Amino acid sequence: PSEEAMMSASNFKHKTRVEKKLQQSIIKMLEDALGRGKVIAKVSAELDFEKVERTEEIYDPDSQVVRSENQVSESSTGAVPPGGIPGVQALIPTGEAPGGVAGQAAKRNKSNSLFNYEINKVVRLVSKPVGEVSKLSVAVMIDGIMAGDPAVYQPRSKEDMDKYLQIVQSAVGYDQDRGDIIQVENIQFDRSELEAQKVDIARSEQIDMAMEVGKLVVGLIFLILFFTRIIRPIINWMTMTVEVIPETDALGAADFDAVDEEKRRLSEIASEAAQIRDSVSEFVRNDPKYTASVLRKWMREKEPKEKL
Template sequence: MEGQAGVLSQALAQFRALGPRQLAALAGVALLLLGSIAFLALRAGSPPMALLYADLDPRDAGAVVQSLDKQRIPYQLGAGGSTVMVPEEMVPKLRLALAREGLPAGGNVGWEIFDRGESLTTTPFQQDMNRIRALEGELARTIRGLSGVRNARVHLVLPQREAFSRRTNEAQASVVLSMLGSQRLDREGVQAVLHLVATAVPGLKLSAVSIIDSRGELLARGGEALTGPAAASTQEEMRHAQELRIARGVEELLERTLGAGKVRAEATVELDSERVQTTEERYDPDNQVARSTQSTQEQSRSGEGGNNSVSVANQLPGAEAAGGNGDRSQESRTEETTNYEIGKTVRSALREGPVLKRLSVAVLVDGVYEPQPEGAPKFRERTPEELQRLTALVRGAVGADERRGDRVELVSMRFAASEAEMPQAAGGFLNLSPALTARLIESGVYALIVLLALLLVARPLVRRITVLPAATAALPAAGAAAAAVALDAPEGRPALPPAEGDGGEAMISLTQVDGQIRASSISRLGELVDTYPDETLALVRRWLAPAEVEG
């Protein structure tokens, strides 16, 4: 007890001997240390935060935050309130609990709007509006479940039939789609959305449904998907539809091998829209057909008699001509004519619609990400052999013709993925989550800063403050002892007493000094002089002129 009391009294005496500046510096160091320790304790005590939901609608974000406040669960908001962060170990449980409450609803309400019940003041108009809102919300939720669709909004117009009226208006619907990244809905997907909406709403026809995307592109009009060339009404729409069809075909073909989102294709089509009529006749000399045949046969006779007189006897039947001695002649001729028809082919062609004149296709493919033992995967461009095979595949798919001047270019470059599409690391240090690993590293950096502050700033300052009073008190005593030794020295020469302690320590001989001095004593004396120059100067002045100092 007496020892502890002595130490305490000695510490109080040292603090009392300190000046205002030294006390202020010591208090600042103490406050800095306490603040650092408190900060590290709070950082270590707070749980690591993880993502609960992202890209929330303001209405859904407000409902989620309200539910978290009721459960007294800490959370953090980011990205303008569209991102909610909660403690990492509570993420699965909170998602299940919020899903049981119907959150997030995607900014839409479904049939749960009728779970609240209706009051006596609810009007038929409000009931109809709630029914339309429920239909719109349920359709939007179903459409959001399609692959590649990030968000959807559905607008329905369901007219009410007036009493005693035969006139009825048709129902109409409009759908707005927001796709994920650069994905686009193909023709089959658009047709699926059309039939989904038309069959879910009573009295709605396919021709009364229109679909557009977030870029303002019309995907369906009048119940027909506008993603094919046959649906275009103008040459520009036909060209655009043809380019879109070719580009999507290339992307779908290569994504089966390279992966979804790893291919981007663009096509440029040049169409010839001139109206051309062609008539062609071809004759085949080797193909002859007999068309008609004509035969002619002629016979003629002629003769000369001796008596050419005409009498009744000559004309009687059976009478022989008198004077039958005369010359007679006979002539016969046969003629046959055949007409042949030469084979002929007549072809008539009329071209009215635009035809493909030239085609250019540009394809951009992502490279290969090779996993590394430590750190993120390393990017590598595809080899020329791979690019050649992919180019040949694309040329065959689009029907490229070199005689027509078609071009196909395929390049491998690194894609700039968004934050939502970035692959997350499987595990951090010691199989810890990346968030917890980052927090441990951060806490270690803070602890290292505090340790360096203690070693480089606080320790020298405290040592200087505590040693200064003792050294100041020791210097006058040392000076008095040295003066006493100097008075007893022979011939007025100062001398130091023999050193005590270890006799094996190195000794130094000085001129005009009898005996030897320890080397450690000289070193210690030099340190005191460098540390306390003012006190040393006062002591030397006292030695040189003791009478003036005392006076």
């Protein structure tokens, strides 16, 4: 990309950062007083990216001081020659005598003074900041108050809105001479979508909790069945009195029937456990709220026993 395009992209990013920072400043200040979700703010900033540099020379005539002084004085004494001063007689009409008497003494004094003054001078190189805000346009919407039982919307008073306007002006650095425009309005927000989201979240939380409850219940039932149908018979078998039976050549038909019967019994136990698990899972899906309440009640009843 060209240098101009890169500068344009950089300027746009800077403009976006300035607007976002001002918006966040407005929302934070107002939400601290009004509550979360009560304020919507939009800022549009016009920035001056022109680069200007100038040199200024400032003189202060009141601070002048004498830098140098030169005084010249001349004094002469002598007689005026007959006929007056040379060159004057030609200007006098014929028959008129020049002023003064021949041989009269003359005295002349001449003085000149020259003063040079030093005047205070300040030379400054001034550079205007690039990207300076030249104008702001700010729009702020503030929600009203929900009061009463049931809650009823109430608009905010004019006194409160005037205070909020002053807060916004302070937050963005309002400058009337710059032509800034700031508008703050009290508008009732549409919260139907927000309420629907809250209901969906609550329902989702209930379903998640019910699924966890279902997993616990199914696991508990499975453990009970596993203990009563498998572990207990094994324990009984291990602790029973061993009777020595004479060796036989081979198992009889009755022995094979007993083995088959034990296999069928274990298969029925597994099938029964699967049916119970499916039934519990279906019950949890159909009525998660009731399942959650049952689990909470069961846990409350269990807590005192555990403390004892």
